[in-house]
Amino acid sequence: MHDLRRQALESGKTVSRKARSRVASGANSKSNSALNSPAQSRAASRNPSRRGSDDDDDYLSDGTAWSTNSIDDILNSEDADVPTDAWKAELHNRVEQIVDRKRSSTEGRAESLNAYAHILMARFAKDDIEGRIGELLPSILRSIKSETSERETVTALRALAVTIVTLDSDELYDSASDLLRRKVSDSESTQVKIGAIHALGTAAFFGGTSEDDLEDTMAFFLEIVESDGLSVDAHDEGSVVIAALEEWSLLVTALDDLEAATETAMEALVEQLESADAGVQGATGEAIALLYEKSYTPIEDDEVPESASDDEELPRGTQGNLYVKRYTVYRRQDQLLHTLDALANASSRRISKKDRKTLHSTFADIRNTVEKPTRGPKYSTAIDQETGFVYGGRMKVKINRNCEVRIDKWWKLQRLNALRRVLQSGFTLHYDENEAVSRCLPFSMSGR
Template sequence: MHDLRKQALLESGKTVSRKARSRAAGGGGGTPSSSRANSAAPSRGGSRVPSRNVSDDEAELSDGTQWSGASIDEMIAPGTEADAVPEEVWKEALRERMDELAGSRRKGSSEGREESLTGFVTILTRHYAADEVRARREETVQVLLKSVKADATDKEVVLALKALALLVITEPSDTVSDALSGPLKTCINDSQYPTAKIAAIHTLSITTFYGGASMEQTEDLMSYLLDIVSSDGAVIDAADNAALVTAALEEWGFIATQVEDMSESTPEGMETLIEQLDSADVDVQIAAGENIALLYEKSYTEAESDDEAAEEDQSIPTNGHTNGHSTRMIKRYNPIQGDEHQLIQTLSALAKTSSKRLSKSSRKRLHLAFTDILNTVENPTRGPRYSTALDEEGREMGSRLKIAIGGPGGGKMTIDSWWKLHRLNALKRLLREGFLVHYEENQVVFDSLPVVVEED
C-alpha cells in the first residue's frame, strides 16, 4: 500500500480494493473507451465581458514555473492594478525572447535558456500575443520540445512545458495535440524530475483540450490519468507524490467537462475517486471530491421534449434564478454503483473534520470544499456555493460563487456549476494573473467558459 493513503486508511480500518492493489503493482486497467460525440462548448449567452479596469493580480510570476492557481476566495477579491507595459515594449521583448530561444539550442546554456523561457512565459501569460507568435509557432514548438526531451534541468523542462501550453492556448491548432501528446507522455513517464512530470500532465491536458484531440484521444487521456491516480503515481515511477496525484485529478476533471456522456466511464472513475478521499493529503482529497461532484452533476441533463416527468426530475432556476425561468433536469443514470450512504457519510465527515493532524487552514479548506461537494451529491442540480437562503422575492439565492471582473464597479462572473469551476480553475492554473486579459481578448478562452457577466 502506498504511503499517500496509508495513514488515513489505518485510522479508518478500511481495506484497499483488489483493483487498486492490481494498479499499484502496475496492472493498469484504464477506463473503457466508448464512441461518443465530442461535447461542444456550451452556447454563448449574453454579451462579452465588459472592458476591464485591469483588476487582475499583476504581481511577479517569480520564476514562471508555478501551476497552482489562486484560491476561489482570492479570485473573488479584486486584485491590485499595476503599471501597464506599453504594447510596443512587450511585443519587442517577445520577439527578442523568441530569437534567443531559437539560437540557444546551438550555443546557449541551460541557465541562459531558463532566463529566456522565463521572459517568454511571463509575456505570454500577461498578454494576448496571437499575432506575434503565429508566424513562428512551429519553429518555437520544436525549440521547446528540444528542451523537454533533453531533460537537462528541472527548471528548464518545466518552463518549456508551460511555454508549450501557453502557445497552444494563445494560437490553437487542430493538429498540435497529435504532435505533442507522444513527447509529453514520454516526459510524464520517463523524466527524472517529479516537477517536470507534474508540468507535463498539465500541458498534456491543455494540448488535448485546445489542440484538436478527438473524443477517443480525450477518453484515452482520462484513462491514463486515472491509472496515475489509482496507483498513487507508481505507474509513472513517482509513487506517493501527492502533488502529482493532485495534478492528475485536476486535469481529469478538466478534460471530463468535454465529455457529454459519462455514463459508461463514471463507475470506474467514481471507484478511484472515492478511494482518494482516504488520502492523507488535503489537496488530493479536495480534487477527488470536486470530481465526484462533477460526475453527479453530469448524471443530470436538461429535459427534452419527449422526456416524461419522473419522480427524480428536478426544476432548478437557470443561472441561479437570475432570469426567473426554470429548467427541468432529468436524472439519466446513477453515478455510483456502490453504497451511496457510505459515500455521504464520508463526505459529511470531511466537511466537519476536526483532525488535529491538520492545520487550521487545511481544516477550513476541507470544510468549505466538502460542504459544497456533499450538497451536490445530495442535490445534484446544485452547483458550488449554493445557498438555499431566500431572496426578497422568496426564491433560493442559488450559487453565490461570483468572481469580480473589472474591479470596483465592474461586473461579476457567476460560477453556478461544477463544469464551470473546473474550467475556471484550469485556466487560472495556466494563466494566473493574466486570466482576465485572455478572457477578454482570447476567443478560445472565452468560448471554453462562456459565462454571462452580471453588471453591478
C-alpha cells in the first residue's frame, strides 16, 4: 500500500534543490570509439550476447536512432549546436520504438530499452514518461515475458527497475511481481534470474506493496539463500544467491519489527558464512549486521528501560541518544563472533588478494556491529571536537556543495547500494530531483 511505502522511505527530511545542468554519466560507458555527430551516427553491430551491464551501453541498434554513446554526448554536451532538451527528443523516440513492437527487431528493441534506461538514469524524466506508462509498461513486460534474447530481457528488466524508481507510483508492484517471480524461477539464463531478482526487490520497495506482500517477497528471496539457489533452479550459482541476499536486505530496511523473522533468517545466514564464494560471504555478513542493528532502537521519551546490569551501560548512538535491546538476534553469538573473527583475518590462498582485503575490511566492521549493534559501517571511536560525540560512521556520499549523505547505518548502506544498482552514476542527480530517492536517505548540510 502507498502508506506503507511512504512510511518505509521517510527516514529524513526531503529537500528540493535546483538540479545541476549537467550530470557526468560517462561512467555508464567505457567505449572510447570515435563517433560522428549525433545526427549522422549509424549502427555498427556489436556482440549482444553478454549481460547488459554498466559497461554495455555502446551497443548500436539497426540505425533508427542515435547510439547510447552519442546519447552521452547529448546529455553532457556544451556544444551550442546541440539543443539543451535534445535528450527529451531522444527519449521520446526510444519510447516510440519500445511501444511500437510490430516495427522493431529483437536487437533494435534491446538497444532502445538500453538507451531508454540510460537516459532515465542520467535525467529525472518522470514528467516525460508518466503519460505514456499505460503503453510503455506492457511493452517492457512483454519483452521480459517473451525472453526472445537474453540481452533484450536483461535490458528490459533494467528499464523496468529505473522506471519504477522514476515514477514513484504505488501501482507498479502488482503489475510486475508475478511475472518477475516466474522469471526468477523459470528462466534458463542466470543473468535474467539476477536481473529479475533485482527488479522484483525494486518493485517491492518502490512500487507500492502491502506489508504482507513485502514479507512474502522476502520469504521468496530467503528461500533462494537457504537452498543455495536450488529453489529457483540455480544451484550453487553464487551470483544468484548474492542478488537474493541484497534484495532481501533492502526489504528488511522497510520493516520496523524483525523479531519474528530473525531467528529463521539467522540460521540461513550463518550457514552461508561458510560459502566458498567471497561475494556470498560478504553479502551475508552485511545482512547479519543489519539484523543486529535492527534489534536495537532508541529509547522512547516515556520509556523506563529494563535496566542493564550495574556494570553495563545502555549503548548510545553517535548523537548521544540511548538505545535499547529489543530482542536476541542469535543465541550462539560466541560461535558467530568466532566465525566473524576468522573471516576478518582470512589468509587462505584459495581467496584472491583482492577478495581477502575486502573480507578483512568488511568483516571487521560486521564483527564490530555484532558486538556493539549501535555501531554501523566504518565506525570510528574518535571524538569530534565540535560536538563532543564520537565520529561514528565515517562513510559519506557527496551530493553537492551543501549536501552529503552519511552512511553511518547498515540500513543506509543497503539502500544506497540498491539505488546505485538501479541508477548507477545518475544517483546524485536523482537524489537532487527525485523525491523517491531523497526520501530513502537522510542528508546533512555542510559537513555533518
